Each structure stands twice: as C-alpha cells, then as structure tokens.
Amino acid sequence: MSTNIVTKLPNVGTTIFTVMSALASEKGAVNLGQGFPDFNCDRALVQAVTNAMQDGLNQYPPMAGVPLLREAIAAKLEHLYGHRYDAASEITVTAGATQGILTSVLCAVHAGDEVIVIEPVYDCYVPAIELAGGIPVFVQMTVGERGYGIDWGKVAAAVTPKTRMIMVNTPHNPTGTVFDASDVAALADIVRGTDILVLSDEVYEHMVYDGAQHQSLARHPELVKRSFINSSFGKTYHVTGWKVGFVAAPAAMTAEFRKVHQFNVFTVNTPVQYGLAAYMKDPAPYLDLSAFYQQKRDLFRQGLAGTRFELLPSEGTYFQCVRYDRISSLSEADFCKWLTTEIGVAAIPVSAFYNTPKESGIVRFCFAKKDETLRLALDRLAAL
Numbered sequence: 001m002s003t004n005i006v007t008k009l010p011n012v013g014t015t016i017f018t019v020m021s022a023l024a025s026e027k028g029a030v031n032l033g034q035g036f037p038d039f040n041c042d043r044a045l046v047q048a049v050t051n052a053m054q055d056g057l058n059q060y061p062p063m064a065g066v067p068l069l070r071e072a073i074a075a076k077l078e079h080l081y082g083h084r085y086d087a088a089s090e091i092t093v094t095a096g097a098t099q100g101i102l103t104s105v106l107c108a109v110h111a112g113d114e115v116i117v118i119e120p121v122y123d124c125y126v127p128a129i130e131l132a133g134g135i136p137v138f139v140q141m142t143v144g145e146r147g148y149g150i151d152w153g154k155v156a157a158a159v160t161p162k163t164r165m166i167m168v169n170t171p172h173n174p175t176g177t178v179f180d181a182s183d184v185a186a187l188a189d190i191v192r193g194t195d196i197l198v199l200s201d202e203v204y205e206h207m208v209y210d211g212a213q214h215q216s217l218a219r220h221p222e223l224v225k226r227s228f229i230n231s232s233f234g235k236t237y238h239v240t241g242w243k244v245g246f247v248a249a250p251a252a253m254t255a256e257f258r259k260v261h262q263f264n265v266f267t268v269n270t271p272v273q274y275g276l277a278a279y280m281k282d283p284a285p286y287l288d289l290s291a292f293y294q295q296k297r298d299l300f301r302q303g304l305a306g307t308r309f310e311l312l313p314s315e316g317t318y319f320q321c322v323r324y325d326r327i328s329s330l331s332e333a334d335f336c337k338w339l340t341t342e343i344g345v346a347a348i349p350v351s352a353f354y355n356t357p358k359e360s361g362i363v364r365f366c367f368a369k370k371d372e373t374l375r376l377a378l379d380r381l382a383a384l
Contacts, residue, residue, distance in 0.1 A: 009127050016123075016352040020336060024346035030377040032365040033336075033346040035173070035318065039370050041238040042285060049275030061270045063262050065093025065246070068277040073246050076280065081218040089251040092258060093273060095265045096243035097203045097232040102128045103264060104199050104228040104247060105165070107256040109134040113164035118150060120353030122173050122201070134164065138355050141175065143362070147313040147321075148175040152186035159190060165197045166190070170215060171204040171316025174353050174364040178208055178315040179215040188222050197253070198223060203232035203245070204317040206289040209297060212315060218248065225250055228257065233276055236286050238368075244272055293318050293367075296374065300367040303378030318368035321350060325361045327384055336363055344380045 020033040031038075064070065070087040078084045085091055094100035101124055109115055111133030117125050119140045129136045139155050141148045155166070168187065170179035191198065200217045208214045217223040229248045234240040249257060279285070297314055304311055310323040328335050332349030340346040348364045351357040367374060 009130060012127055016333075016348055020340065020346050020348055023337065023340050027341050027344065029340045029344045029346045030373060030380065031346045032367070032369065032377055033340075033348045035366045035368065036240045037238045037368045038373055039238065042279075045237055045239070045275060045279045045285075048278040049271050051278070052271035052274035055274075057271050057274050059270060061267055061273055063267050064088075064258055065091070065268060066270070066273040066277060069093055069273045069280075070246075072277050072280040073248070076283070076286075077216075077218055077248060079283075080214075081216045083218045083221075083224050085218075085248050086251065090248060090254050092247050092249075092254060092261060093268050094230075094245045094247055094261070095268050096234060097201065097230045097245040098124050099243075099265055100228075100230040100245050100247040101125065101199065101201060102131070103257055103260045104230065104249075105129055105134070106132050106264070107260040108197055108228075108253070109164050112162065114160060114162040115164060116155060116158050116166045118155070118168060119355065119358075120174055120350055121167075121355075122169060122353065125167055126355060135162075136355065137163070140354075140358070141177070143175075143312075143360060148172070148177045150177075150183060150186075152183070152190065155187075156190045159194075159196070163194075163196050165199055167199045167201070168217075169201040171202075171207060173204065173317055174319055174348065174350055175321055176312070176314035176317045176319050178212055180212075181215060184215050184217065184220055184223065187217075188220060191226065192222065196226070198227040200227050200229045202229055203235045205231055206236050206286045207293050207318055208290055208316040209294045210315070214316075226253075228253060236289065237276075237279070242269070242272055244268055244276065296367045296369070296371070299371060300365070300374050300378070303374070304381065307381055307384045309381075309384065312362070318366055320365045320367055321362050322365065323361050324363060331359055332361065332363055333357075339363075343383060345377045 017034045024031040070091040074085045074087040105128040109132040113134045114137050115129045115134045116137045126136045205214045217227045232245040308326040312321040314320045332351040336347050336349050350362045
C-alpha cells in the first residue's frame with residue numbers, strides 16, 4: 001500500500017539549527033549555534049515545580065492556563081509596561097512561544113490574507129502563515145556600519161488591502177536589534193485607521209543592554225488594542241526544554257486564539273505552571289537578566305575584538321552577529337561548516353533567516369553559555 005501525501009510546506013526541510021548542532025556534535029565543536037543555555041536554571045524553580053508535583057497538581061489545568069500563573073503574568077506586565085490585561089480573558093499560557101505564534105496566526109489569518117514579515121526572520125513565522133493559507137510578504141532590514149535596522153517606509157509600502165497582519169520581533173533574533181520609541185511610533189502610524197493586526201514576538205524582553213528599555217507593544221495605547229504579544233518562560237528562566245510561554249491579547253482576540261489553542265495543544269503542563277506562578281513572586285530573576293547576559297555579551301565581544309571578525313551591535317537577545325569577509329570569501333553556510341569542522345566552533349548563517357537566501361557575509365553566535373564555554377570558544381577563535 002502506498003500513500004500520496006501532498007506536502008503543505010514544500011519549502012520546509014531540516015532546520016539549520018538541527019544541521020549545525022549535529023555537525024557540532026560530530027566534530028566536537030563548541031556549539032554557539034543553536035540558542036539555548038548550557039547552564040542550569042535556578043534550583044528554587046526546580047523545587048517549586050517539584051513541590052507542585054508532590055502536592056498532587058498533576059492533572060489537567062484549565063484550558064487557558066492555571067489562574068495563579070495568569071494573574072502573575074498580568075501583574076508583571078502591568079508593573080513593567082503599564083497596561084493591565086485581564087487574567088481571565090486576555091492571558092493564555094502556551095506550549096512555548098512557537099505554539100503561541102502558530103496559534104496567533106491560525107486564529108486570525110485566512111486563505112489569501114497577506115502577512116508582512118521582516119527579514120531576516122525566525123524560521124517558524126513563514127510556515128505558520130503558509131499553514132493558515134496566508135501569503136507572506138517580505139520586507140528586508142537594512143544593514144550598514146551600525147548594524148541592522150527596519151526601513152518603515154518599505155513596510156508601509158508593502159501594505160495592501162489584503163494585509164491582515166504584521167509580524168515584528170524585538171529584541172530581534174538573529175540580529176540583536178532592539179526597537180526604540182521611534183520604531184514603535186512608526187509601526188503605529190502604519191496600522192492606524194486599518195484593521196491590520198500585529199503579532200509581536202517579545203521572547204527576549206528581559207535581555208536589553210546598555211541601559212535601554214524594552215519597547216513592548218503593551219506600552220503603546222493604540223498597538224496594545226490590536227496585538228498578540230508572545231513571550232517565553234524558557235528564555236527568561238533558562239528552561240528552553242520546558243516549552244512554556246504565554247500570549248497576551250485583547251479579549252476579543254484572545255477568544256479567537258483560544259478556539260484554536262484548545263484543539264492544537266488544549267493546555268500546558270500543570271506542575272510547571274504552578275511552579276512558575278510560585279517562582280514569579282520574586283521579580284529579581286527577570287529584572288536581573290539584562291545585567292546577567294550583558295556581562296556574557298561583553299566577555300564574548302572583548303574576546304572577539306582580537307580576531308578578524310567585524311562585530312555588529314548586539315543591543316539585545318543573547319546573539320552576536322559578525323562579518324567575516326576579512327577571513328573568508330565562502331558563503332555563509334559553507335563558512336559555518338568550515339568554522340565548525342576546522343576551528344571547532346559552531347555558528348549559524350544569517351542567510352538561513354531569509355526566504356530566498358541572501359548572502360551578507362554575516363553569521364550569528366549565541367553567547368548564552370557558561371563563561372568557561374565562551375572562553376573555550378574564544379581560545380579557538382583566536383586562531384582567526
């Protein structure tokens with residue numbers, strides 16, 4: 001018996017993260033490619049989840065999430081960004097930000113709708129649009145001596161009567177760029193007077209450096225009324241494997257979100273939710289995160305300064321982009337393979353974050369690693 005399955009994602013293969021991580025493992029390279037910490041989370045968080053398990057909190061929670069956790073999320077967002085979400089009707093706990101992004105798109109985008117995405121773009125955005133039957137419309141960031149930026153004039157020019165959603169990401173993966181107030185104002189100008197929704201991926205919200213402030217769209221009185229805001233406990237608390245996040249959105253949008261959520265995941269791990277709710281009583285772990293990662297960024301940048309890499313700004317996230325044209329003329333993908341195989345350090349080609357691969361001679365490193373891991377990588381990169 002044979003099957004004939006027509007793919008819904010003809011352009012999707014194995015992700016570059018899987019490919020480079022496998023090569024790093026095979027070659028014994030320091031893996032600065034895939035974006036996950038190589039250090040443990042706070043033991044107090046593990047204990048909080050353990051306590052929930054031992055207390056018998058192991059059955060289905062409410063579909064939208066444990067009320068204690070949704071209340072903690074709403075209180076945090078109000079404290080940080082000044083907007084009070086209703087925990088009952090406007091906060092949903094998700095199985096990581098990826099599920100939150102997919103569900104946001106599936107509930108709002110219909111066949112033939114256009115969705116504007118900013119390239120380079122994280123790899124889950126476009127498949128989500130395509131699964132919904134939508135049409136991705138690509139606007140490329142500019143890149144110059146001062147790094148990456150968004151040309152909002154080009155975004156405005158990409159809007160048509162079919163535009164249903166604009167997807168944004170700040171702090172931005174892979175470039176490390178962070179929105180400032182002018183970026184938010186420009187986005188508000190574009191959508192004002194339209195029915196366009198916004199999906200704001202803010203998973204790195206607590207990793208903003210050099211005294212800057214995260215410009216959550218929850219701060220903006222207009223944008224908050226039309227935005228799905230996604231965040232990730234995995235990124236914030238160094239537990240990427242737990243796959244827990246949340247989406248905040250106005251009640252009418254959340255009602256549609258939950259219609260899809262209840263059938264693509266239904267609900268999220270119960271004891272982890274209770275553990276997170278208990279752990280969030282202390283804001284220090286997320287308030288201190290920028291300083292924690294800025295130290296790692298600075299250590300890594302100082303080490304790279306002695307190489308022939310050209311460092312681009314890293315204003316947020318735990319990623320550092322570099323130009324390598326003074327080292328090699330290889331394509332980005334081939335350079336990353338060479339770097340992994342011959343130097344023993346894995347990176348990710350930024351060209352992999354474009355729908356049609358664009359060669360800029362830039363690769364991305366992840367510095368969410370132990371200091372000794374970063375120093376080992378820097379020792380190897382010193383050969384360059």
